Amino acid sequence: MKNTLLLVSLLTLSFTANAQDVATTTVNPSIDNLAYNKWSIELNGGVNKPIRTISPGYSTASLNLFHADLGARYMFNPKFGLKLDFGYDKFKERNDTPSFESTQLRTSIQGVINAGRALNFEDWTNTFGLLFHGGFGVSQLTSDDFHGQDYAGNGIIGVTGQIKLSDRAVLTGDLTGIITTRQNYNFDGMSLTNTGTLDGLLLNASVGLTFYLGKNAKHADWVGETDKYEGLEKRVQLIEDGLLDTDKDGVADLYDLEPNSIAGVAVNTKGQSIDTNQNGVPDELESYLEKTYGQNGNATTNNNSIEELINGGYVNVYFDFNSSKPTNASLPGVAFLVKYLQSNPSKNADIIGYADEIGSSNYNTELSRKRAEAVKQIATNAGIDASRLNVIANGEDASVNKNSKEARQIVRRVTFQVK
Template structure:
């Protein structure tokens, strides 16, 4: 039975997109959603070299400026993706050749293979990467002092991009790309008709640039490798382990517990919720005990009894060492106060924070105030108006043996006083 429960728990934690704690309204983490970014913007600039379809006596420099490229890339996973990019090339004569000036524009849809991840670069570096990209697109050639109009053609493109990671948000790149045009009518210089054939003009681009990663996660898919998968598996196992804990000791694992802060020892249903058949805000089992101890001739637990319990210090919220976040198991104390204030709208409450004696007096004074403020915020978020709440930090509680770890836990608390 335990093995079946563990399997079901793992499947739920692994595939649930979200889960919500209905009592505390705190969202449980989703593990299906990728924890890496997928989108990036690429900007490059450099030189070009038209390799074919030049008119006799017309030529460009070996490294001819200017080339520019702007792309948007989306990675399906760390190894494969797509990008849409726009390229601009300008062609001019080199020294001692006939003058000309033409412009080449293109757009291409390309597939991307992250060779860095495919070859497991992460085993030896987290700084250098390598992408291969290729696809098809359309192009336009215009000439300033050659043919009139525009020459439209299709293109195929293939390139190699080296990466140097500057940060989790920016990468320095160096790219070498080849482009081949189909059905190109005019030479790149624009002065004569190109050779006829299915494939004509060829251009080489060499550029350097920057890639900027978009998204709220720490890493981009470009840099997520096999070791990250192991880390993700460990995180999932940790979530399963935490989900099977029973923080409030009510017999229902936190993963299935809709009220993970129920009062210890109070009967709960199969969903971990305290049984309160008369819906008066006090669990039936606790109400039975209070009736026996403080009963009013069979009239049930009265508001005055609840107020007495609050004011006498039986309702508290506890904290871990040096923390201003209430422990989950003690949030039932907040719930107890909230329900009382909702049932008695004319009442107000003092929220009083304390700290143990470890640390300086001034620090503990501040810490006790933070604890009281934290509880106040929870009460406000539960629907109680802030004007009904007064907060104070009472600093150190020296009533227990400061050398006792267990005793110090008792005084790291927030208590309440109900006032008119």
């Protein structure tokens, strides 16, 4: 059985490897198949500087406060996306120049190119990124010095540097240029423009934060070429791990439905202990106990020594941490009790559960009861009348060092007292 399954596994792996060798010449793993977040919210603030369409004698500071920008971005893939943004700019005179105050509101739709991914920044950094953006929109200029609003079209182009703070937030620095068309008034609002088709030119410099939305670990901004192999590596690792035979039963874990079966006990093709009568005791152990302690054996001679063995605490059923399911390796303990009670119908048994000291006393008492009940159920399934079995929850066993993992394993048990 072991040789057959191993041969099948090796043939499967060989076929898979050959198929991958062929496939790699024509098909590469695709980033588009990875799961990553695509939405983000951008918030920026900074300064502006009108370059032209300023009335003679009027001027703003070289770094004029205030500029603000709010955007929502969607990435179709790690290299390209779109964003909708809203901008606010306030213009005021610089020191020692005629006073004015005007405001521009704008909105634009822009394409976004993730230059960091296009240039494979991930080869040398997972902290810094670079975005280029550009598009078209409309703007509205208002001022106390003319009535109504001045509407214009605009083209916008810019570059954004990124510093990754976490998988959910990024610090950004942005430099953007905006050129307007059909702008009637200068940015100061004091006079009409006379520059022709392309009117105003405005620079924005800002810093801000980008917040990523979505349930996945990474955003498209930070998904690189190396990430596309992640899923393939996981599948290969799964196959490699699956070919291990943890319980040494001759069936690889990949096919084993019972990966912790009792060593030396016969199993079927799925790695399950053979238990024809479904009593929780593998047939091989049951046969051995039947021959040794059953009705056809020297039961009278052996009864006293068997009872002493059971009552002396040498027959136990063990449990994993916080579990009420007996470990498969300790099922022979239940089998000893079952065979003894089958051979001695006048005898009854206390089934006594214990827990280690990890957790509250009340919880551990209940856990010890569940462990004893689980063992009782196995015994009743094997044909022992439930009235002959008495469950006792002894709770925590404080007889060992609670800081020792190995010692705690010993006290997570069920013992028996026959009478």
